[in-house]
Amino acid sequence: MLASKSLGIDFPRSEKQTLVRFLALYILLTVIIILVFSFIYFELQKDLMLQEKKSTLQKYSKELIEDLKQLHVYFDKTQIYPRSDKFDSAIFDNEKKLIFSTNDTKLRLDKILYLESGVIHLVNIPESYYLGARYIIVKVKDDEVWLEQTKKEIITFGAITFLFMLVIGYILLRLFLKPMRDAITLLDEFIKDTTHELNTPVSTIVANIEMIDKSSLDEKLLKKINRIDIGAKTVSNIYQDLTYLTLGNEIASNNEDIDIEQLVLERVEYFTSLALAKKIKICTNIRERTFLHVDKFKISKLLDNLLSNAIKYNKVGGEIIVTVESRVFSVEDSGIGIAEEDISEIQGRYKRFNKSSGGFGIGLSIVSAIAKEYNLKIDITSKERVGTKVSVSW
Known part of the structure; x- marks a missing residue:
C-alpha cells in the first residue's frame, strides 16, 4: 500500500499529513501554555522577592527621612543632602521635580515598589515636607540570586511538563485513532476478501471470451460479446489494481x-x-x-x-x-x-x-x-x- 507508518499504524500520505498537523498544533498549544504559566510564575517570584526586600528598603527610607529631618532642623549652607554607601537615593518635590539624586538613572513615581534595570526601588512619602521633599526614593541593586533560581525552576519544570504533555498527547492520539485504525483494517480485509472472490469468475470470463471465434458470429451477437469483453477486462483491471494495493508489499x-x-x-x-x-x-x-x-x-x-x-x-x-x-x-x-x-x-x-x-x-x-x-x-x-x-x- 502507498502508506506511511505513524504510531505503529499504516496511513496514506494525506492521513499522515493530517496527523502531523494535529501533533504540530498540539505541541504549539503545549508550548504556549508552558510559556504563559512560566511568565505567571516568574512574576510571582519577582513579587515575592520585592516583598522580602521591602522591609530593608523601608528601613533605609526611614534613615534617609530622619537625616532629612535633622538637616531641615539644623540647616547650614555648608551641609549637603544625606546619602549612604548602602543604597542610592533621590528626592522629589510636590510637583514631582527632582531635587537631589545620587545617580542619573530615570526614576518613576507611579509605583511604590518595583524592579527596573536590575535595581529595586521603593517610593516613600514623608509625613512632613523636610526641605521641600515630597517623594523619597531609595534604591538597591538586585543580586539576581532569585532570578537564576527561578530560571532553573522554569526550565526544569517546563521540560518535565512538556514531556508529560507529549506522553498524554501520544496516548490521546492513539485513542482517537483507534476507530480509524479499525476502519482501515476492516476495509483492507474487505478488499482482500473481495478481490480473492473476484479472481476465479473474472479470469474464467476473460479466458472464455478469448477462446470464442468471433469471425463466425453475426454482427448483433458480436456486439454483445464485445460489450461482455469490455466489461470483463474492466473488472479484471480493477481486480489487479486492488490486488496490488492490498498485497503490494507481500508480492x-x-x-x-x-x-x-x-x-x-x-x-x-x-x-x-x-x-x-x-x-x-x-x-x-x-x-x-x-x-x-x-x-x-x-x-x-x-x-x-x-x-x-x-x-x-x-x-x-x-x-x-x-x-x-x-x-x-x-x-x-x-x-x-x-x-x-x-x-x-x-x-x-x-x-x-x-x-x-x-x-x-x-x-x-x-x-x-x-x-x-x-x-x-x-x-x-x-x-x-x-x-x-x-x-x-x-
Missing part, C-alpha cells in the same frame, strides 16, 4: 529483462476493445528497442494504468500514442488534460480531478509506487482540453 518480485516493445504491443492489444468502445485510436511508435530489468506483473500494471487513464479521460474519437525509445516509454492522449496546479498532487491515491469520469483515483498512485520501487522517473506534462503525456524513463 515477491521476479525481476527479469523485459522487452518493452513486446510488452507495449501486448497491452495495447489487450486494451483495444476498451478503446474502440469510445472510438479511440491507439497508435504505437516504436523508435528503438529497449529493455528494463523489472517484475513483469508490476511493469504491466504500471503500463495498464497509463493506458486505462488515457482511455478513461480521453474524448470520444480521440487518439492515444504510445512511444518507445531508448530507456523511456510514454503514453500520450488527446483528452481533458490536467490543470497545472493539480499535476503535483495527481499521483496521490484517490485523487481524481474529473468527477464525471469513473474510477477510484488509484491508477497513478500505483504507477508512482512501482516507479519508486524501481527508481523510474515519472514525468507528467498536460494542458487542459488538449491532452496529457506521461513519460517513464530509467
Whole structure:
C-alpha cells in the first residue's frame, strides 16, 4: 500500500499529513501554555522577592527621612543632602521635580515598589515636607540570586511538563485513532476478501471470451460479446489494481529483462476493445528497442494504468500514442488534460480531478509506487482540453 507508518499504524500520505498537523498544533498549544504559566510564575517570584526586600528598603527610607529631618532642623549652607554607601537615593518635590539624586538613572513615581534595570526601588512619602521633599526614593541593586533560581525552576519544570504533555498527547492520539485504525483494517480485509472472490469468475470470463471465434458470429451477437469483453477486462483491471494495493508489499518480485516493445504491443492489444468502445485510436511508435530489468506483473500494471487513464479521460474519437525509445516509454492522449496546479498532487491515491469520469483515483498512485520501487522517473506534462503525456524513463 502507498502508506506511511505513524504510531505503529499504516496511513496514506494525506492521513499522515493530517496527523502531523494535529501533533504540530498540539505541541504549539503545549508550548504556549508552558510559556504563559512560566511568565505567571516568574512574576510571582519577582513579587515575592520585592516583598522580602521591602522591609530593608523601608528601613533605609526611614534613615534617609530622619537625616532629612535633622538637616531641615539644623540647616547650614555648608551641609549637603544625606546619602549612604548602602543604597542610592533621590528626592522629589510636590510637583514631582527632582531635587537631589545620587545617580542619573530615570526614576518613576507611579509605583511604590518595583524592579527596573536590575535595581529595586521603593517610593516613600514623608509625613512632613523636610526641605521641600515630597517623594523619597531609595534604591538597591538586585543580586539576581532569585532570578537564576527561578530560571532553573522554569526550565526544569517546563521540560518535565512538556514531556508529560507529549506522553498524554501520544496516548490521546492513539485513542482517537483507534476507530480509524479499525476502519482501515476492516476495509483492507474487505478488499482482500473481495478481490480473492473476484479472481476465479473474472479470469474464467476473460479466458472464455478469448477462446470464442468471433469471425463466425453475426454482427448483433458480436456486439454483445464485445460489450461482455469490455466489461470483463474492466473488472479484471480493477481486480489487479486492488490486488496490488492490498498485497503490494507481500508480492515477491521476479525481476527479469523485459522487452518493452513486446510488452507495449501486448497491452495495447489487450486494451483495444476498451478503446474502440469510445472510438479511440491507439497508435504505437516504436523508435528503438529497449529493455528494463523489472517484475513483469508490476511493469504491466504500471503500463495498464497509463493506458486505462488515457482511455478513461480521453474524448470520444480521440487518439492515444504510445512511444518507445531508448530507456523511456510514454503514453500520450488527446483528452481533458490536467490543470497545472493539480499535476503535483495527481499521483496521490484517490485523487481524481474529473468527477464525471469513473474510477477510484488509484491508477497513478500505483504507477508512482512501482516507479519508486524501481527508481523510474515519472514525468507528467498536460494542458487542459488538449491532452496529457506521461513519460517513464530509467
